[in-house]
Amino acid sequence: xxxxxxxxxxxxxxxxxxxxxxxxxxxxxxxxxxxxxxxxxxxxxxxxxxxxxxxxxxxxxxxxxxxxxxxxxxxxxxxxxxxxxxxxxxxxxxxxxxxxxxxxxxxxxxxxxxxxxxxxxxxxxxxxxxxxxxxxxxxxxxxxxxxxxxxxxxxxxxxxxxxxxxxxxxxxxxxxxxxxxxxxxxxxxxxxxxxxxxxxxxxxxxxxxxxxxxxxxxxxxxxxxxxxxxxxxxxxxxxxxxxxxxxxxxxxxxxxxxxxxxxxxxxxxxxxxxxxxxxxxxxxxxxxxxxxxxxxxxxxxxxxxxxxxxxxxxx
Amino acid sequence: xxxxxxxxxxxxxxxxxxxxxxxxxxxxxxxxxxxxxxxxxxxxxxxxxxxxxxxxxxxxxxxxxxxxxxxxxxxxxxxxxxxxxxxxxxxxxxxxxxxxxxxxxxxxxxxxxxxxxxxxxxxxxxxxxxxxxxxxxxxxxxxxxxxxxxxxxxxxxxxxxxxxxxxxxxxxxxxxxxxxxxxxxxxxxxxxxxxxxxxxxxxxxxxxxxxxxxxxxxxxxxxxxxxxxxxxxxxxxxxxxxxxxxxxxxxxxxxxxxxxxxxxxxxxxxxxxxxxxxxxxxxxxxxxxxxxxxxxxxxxxxxxxxxxxxxxxxx
Numbered sequence: 045x046x047x048x049x050x051x052x053x054x055x056x057x058x059x060x061x062x063x064x065x066x067x068x069x070x071x072x073x074x075x076x077x078x079x080x081x082x083x084x085x086x087x088x089x090x091x092x093x094x095x096x097x098x099x100x101x102x103x104x105x106x107x108x109x110x111x112x113x114x115x116x117x118x119x120x121x122x123x124x125x126x127x128x129x130x131x132x133x134x135x136x137x138x139x140x141x142x143x144x145x146x147x148x149x150x151x152x153x154x155x156x157x158x159x160x161x162x163x164x165x166x167x168x169x170x171x172x173x174x175x176x177x178x179x180x181x182x183x184x185x186x187x188x189x190x191x192x193x194x195x196x197x198x199x200x201x202x203x204x205x206x207x208x209x210x211x212x213x214x215x216x217x218x219x220x221x222x223x224x225x226x227x228x229x230x231x232x233x234x235x236x237x238x239x240x241x242x243x244x245x246x247x248x249x250x251x252x253x254x255x256x257x258x259x260x261x262x263x264x265x266x267x268x269x270x271x272x273x274x275x276x277x278x279x280x281x282x283x284x285x286x287x288x289x290x291x292x293x294x295x296x297x298x299x300x301x302x303x304x305x306x307x308x309x310x311x312x313x314x315x316x317x318x319x320x321x322x323x324x325x326x327x328x329x330x331x332x333x334x335x336x337x338x339x340x341x342x343x344x345x346x347x348x349x350x351x352x353x354x355x356x357x358x359x
Numbered sequence: 360x361x362x363x364x365x366x367x368x369x370x371x372x373x374x375x376x377x378x379x380x381x382x383x384x385x386x387x388x389x390x391x392x393x394x395x396x397x398x399x400x401x402x403x404x405x406x407x408x409x410x411x412x413x414x415x416x417x418x419x420x421x422x423x424x425x426x427x428x429x430x431x432x433x434x435x436x437x438x439x440x441x442x443x444x445x446x447x448x449x450x451x452x453x454x455x456x457x458x459x460x461x462x463x464x465x466x467x468x469x470x471x472x473x474x475x476x477x478x479x480x481x482x483x484x485x486x487x488x489x490x491x492x493x494x495x496x497x498x499x500x501x502x503x504x505x506x507x508x509x510x511x512x513x514x515x516x517x518x519x520x521x522x523x524x525x526x527x528x529x530x531x532x533x534x535x536x537x538x539x540x541x542x543x544x545x546x547x548x549x550x551x552x553x554x555x556x557x558x559x560x561x562x563x564x565x566x567x568x569x570x571x572x573x574x575x576x577x578x579x580x581x582x583x584x585x586x587x588x589x590x591x592x593x594x595x596x597x598x599x600x601x602x603x604x605x606x607x608x609x610x611x612x613x614x615x616x617x618x619x620x621x622x623x624x625x626x627x628x629x630x631x632x633x634x635x636x637x638x639x640x641x642x643x644x645x646x647x648x649x650x651x652x653x654x655x656x657x658x659x660x661x662x663x664x665x666x667x668x669x670x671x672x673x674x
Contacts, residue, residue, distance in 0.1 A: 115644050124646045173512040187611075189509055189516070196504065196613025197488040198646060203610040206643050211525050211603060218643035220606070288526060291535070295518040296502075296611060298511025328521050328533035329430050331439045331513060 048356045049098050051110040052348035053091060054154065055080050055128030060094040061349050066357035068165055068350050072098055083131045091137075092144060108141060108149045109356030111157030111348045118199035121151045127217065150356045154348055156202055158341075159186020160193060160358075161351030162303050166342035173299045176341070177204060178306035179286070182217055183225040187297055205229070209289055228285040230261040230308050237264050237278045247274035265311045279314045286315070287322025287338075294323070294332045305341030316340070363671045364413045366425040367663035368406060369469065370395050370443030375409040376664050381672035383480055383665050387413055398446045406452075407459060423456060423464045424671030426472030426663045433514035436466045442532065465671045469663055471517055473656075474501020475508055475673075476666030477618050481657035488614045491656070492519060493621035494601070497532055498540040502612055520544070524604055543600040545576040545623050552579050552593045562589035580626045594629045601630075602637025602653075609638070609647045620656030631655070 046066060052059040061073035074097050076090055095108060116123045121138025123129070142149040152160070159168075159176035168174040174188040185204025187194040194201045205225035206218055213222035214232065226232060237259055241250050249272065252263050267275035290302050302323075309315065320338050327333055343350055361381060367374040376388035389412050391405055410423060431438040436453020438444070457464040467475070474483075474491035483489040489503040498520025502509040509516045520540035521533055528537035529547065541547060552574055556565050564587065567578050582590035605617050617638075624630065635653050642648055658665055 115646055117646075125644065189504060189511065190507065192505065194504055194612070197615040197651075198613060198649070200644075200647055201504070201611065201613040203643065206610040207522070207607045208603065208641075209523055209526050211600075216643075220641055220643055285526075288523065292522045295521040296516065297509070298513060298516040300512040326523075326535055328518065328531075328535055329440065329515075331430055331432075332515055334513070336512075 046105050046107065046357065047100065047103055048353045049095050049106065049108045050349045050352035050356065051091065051095060051108065052154070052352060053110055053112040054078060054348075055113060058091060058094045059349055060098045061353075062098040062100060063353045064100075066353060068346070068353070070349065070353075073349070074098065080129050084129070084135055087129070088137070088140065091141070095141070095145065106145075106147045107356040108145065108147060109157075109352035109354070110137070110141070110149065110151050111154040111352045111355070112137065112151060114153040115200050115203075116151060116153055118150075118152045118156075118195060121149070123151075148356075152352070152355045153184075153186075153199070153202070155184030156186040156193060157351035157355055158184075158305065158343075158347035159188060159202070159303075159351065160354040161343055161347040161349070162305070162341055163188050164354045165350050166347060167303045167339045168301055171300045173297065174301050174303060175204070175290070175293050175297060175299045176303045176305065177286075178341075179229055179304060179308040180306035181230055183229050184306075187299075189297060204293065207289065207292065209285060224285065224289040228282045228289070233261045233264060233278055233282045233308065234259055236281060237274065240274055240278065245274055248272045249275060261308050261311065265314070268311070268314045276314060279311050280318045282308070283315045283318030284322045287319040288326045290319065290323045290338065291326035291328075294327060294336070298332060300336060302336070302338045303341050304338065305344075305347055309340055312340075361420050361422065361672065362415065362418055363668045364410050364421065364423045365664045365667035365671065366406065366410060366423065367469070367667060368425055368427040369393060369663075370428055373406060373409045374664055375413045376668075377413040377415060378668045379415075381668060383661070383668070385664065385668075388664070389413065395444050399444070399450055402444070403452070403455065406456070410456070410460065421460075421462045422671040423460065423462060424472075424667035424669070425452070425456070425464065425466050426469040426667045426670070427452065427466060429468040429518075430515050431466060431468055433465075433467045433471075433510060436464070438466075463671075467667070467670045468499075468501075468514070468517070470499025471501040471508060472666035472670055473499075473620065473662035474503065474517070474666065475669040476658055476662040476664070477620070477656055478503050479669045480665050481662060482618045482654045483616055486615045488612065489616050489618060490519070490605070490608050490612060490614045491618045491620065492601075493656075493662075494544055494619060494623040495621035496545055498544050499621075502614075504612060519608060522604065522607065524600060524607075539600065539604040543597045543604070548576045548579060548593055548597045548623065549574055551596060552589065555589055555593065560589050563587045564590060576623050576626065580629070583626070583629045591629060594626050595633045597623070598630045598633030599637045602634040603641045605634065605638045605653065606641035606643075609642060609651070613647060615651060617651070617653045618656050619653065620659070620662055624655055627655075
């Protein structure tokens with residue numbers, strides 16, 4: 045019987061879980077801090093401990109699936125570099141873990157892996173062409189194209205947050221100007237709200253800013269639910285940008301469904317309604333949108349774990 | 360023995376050719392005017408005549424492959440609509456031709472089909488991940504992803520000219536603002552040169568504009584070769600934009616090679632050098648460009664015919 049240890053390896057936390065068969069739910073899981081600043085050796089030790097904690101006593105035919113921050117090469121199993129993991133350059137994580145445990149290990153980009161989870165067990169079930177975006181501090185992506193996860197030459201495809209929307213726009217986390225991530229992810233939403241507050245616009249967020257010294261997209265979501273017009277307008281602006289981006293992605297990939305996850309997607313209809321409106325407005329032909337939904341992710345923060353299980357089970 | 364009639368069906372001309380085996384060159388071909396303004400019935404009659412003219416007397420096991428302007432659905436064989444073909448809305452071209460000739464017919468988007476040609480017999484041979492762009496009056500695209508032509512849900516994927524580079528930029532042929540086609544295809548290059556001439560900048564193109572009433576990208580190419588600085592700068596600007604776009608496409612698709620065809624690509628190094636420079640400048644990680652070339656298309660205006668043959672032979 046195939047048992048799978050799935051690992052969601054992030055810049056903040058390491059989550060590991062045991063799936064006794066290739067479907068959710070897992071029968072056990074744990075969560076530990078990554079402590080990325082301590083460097084690769086120390087983090088790999090914690091990864092090994094997290095995995096060991098999940099191995100059942102009667103394990104046979106075990107596999108390990110891991111979603112990790114990229115860029116990484118899923119075919120060679122190497123983490124090429126990572127803005128969120130200090131010191132990780134060309135680290136052959138897959139082979140290191142495979143040697144340590146003596147079982148097959150599968151490594152994938154975190155957003156790609158979450159897309160696999162949503163495709164097999166979440167909001168994308170039954171489709172052959174699906175776009176997954178995770179919108180939080182940054183914007184990550186995963187593409188299911190013609191029934192397969194799109195990888196590209198070195199497995200680096202699907203970095204959908206790093207497509208241009210405004211070539212001279214704000215600088216992105218990656219250092220290039222004008223990507224959709226730079227104008228519509230959480231920090232951009234918070235910055236737009238802060239700018240408007242500082243320009244003297246009225247809003248209940250003024251108090252929040254004074255009290256906390258900063259505001260987040262969570263604060264803005266709460267204010268929007270209480271009817272705050274500035275908060276609603278700032279979310280609408282991000283939704284408009286994201287909808288425009290989805291139209292570009294429709295022209296490139298022609299998906300059956302768009303699935304949005306990540307913290308910012310929890311803003312709900314305040315975000316999704318302007319996204320749907322803007323998508324229709326920026327599409328070159330209505331044939332692209334025939335029956336195409338823009339749906340919230342169904343697996344929440346478990347998408348990465350479930351996807352890592354799918355990655356290991358289907359390979 | 361498999362014989363293939365390949366058809367390159369464009370808004371201006373219909374080209375048809377006979378390939379006695381699934382490889383170039385064809386043993387015969389012809390070219391007739393499309394006369395699109397006469398409407399679908401009249402154009403389909405000419406398509407049938409063009410195909411008939413290529414059927415050899417001893418034809419057995421014949422197939423027909425057609426590249427046509429989109430949007431079209433290659434799976435159902437229906438031309439959904441077409442800006443360049445008046446009156447073509449939901450026309451089941453594939454089934455009409457298949458009934459008429461009693462042989463299998465395969466229909467594909469013209470740029471996708473040209474990409475197939477370059478992939479199998481042109482500059483993309485031996486790759487599994489390739490981006491093809493044809494840059495002329497508009498910008499069309501075709502994507503080979505993980506060893507297959509990317510189609511998407513309704514076969515509408517790969518419209519790479521209709522991705523945003525400047526959300527409030529000039530209006531594109533498709534009616535949406537700021538697509539790469541609107542800022543870097545032939546008409547945009549000509550418009551930029553004309554604007555600069557009208558603003559009083561010195562250039563040999565001033566005489567061309569006076570004599571012809573307008574200038575084209577061909578005129579600008581000739582002036583660049585003669586050392587005209589304004590012509591060189593205008594081409595460089597388009598190359599800069601296209602290179603930026605290729606970086607976006609690298610993040611989305613992670614190809615091994617970019618292949619550029621179409622009339623504007625004949626501007627050669629004046630265009631390709633700034634494209635390569637700008638691609639490097641706008642890439643988020645050098646891993647995307649490891650060994651990745653930006654190459655001129657190898658098949659020239661035969662890419663569509665050869666690709667239509669490939670489409671029919673591989674299906």
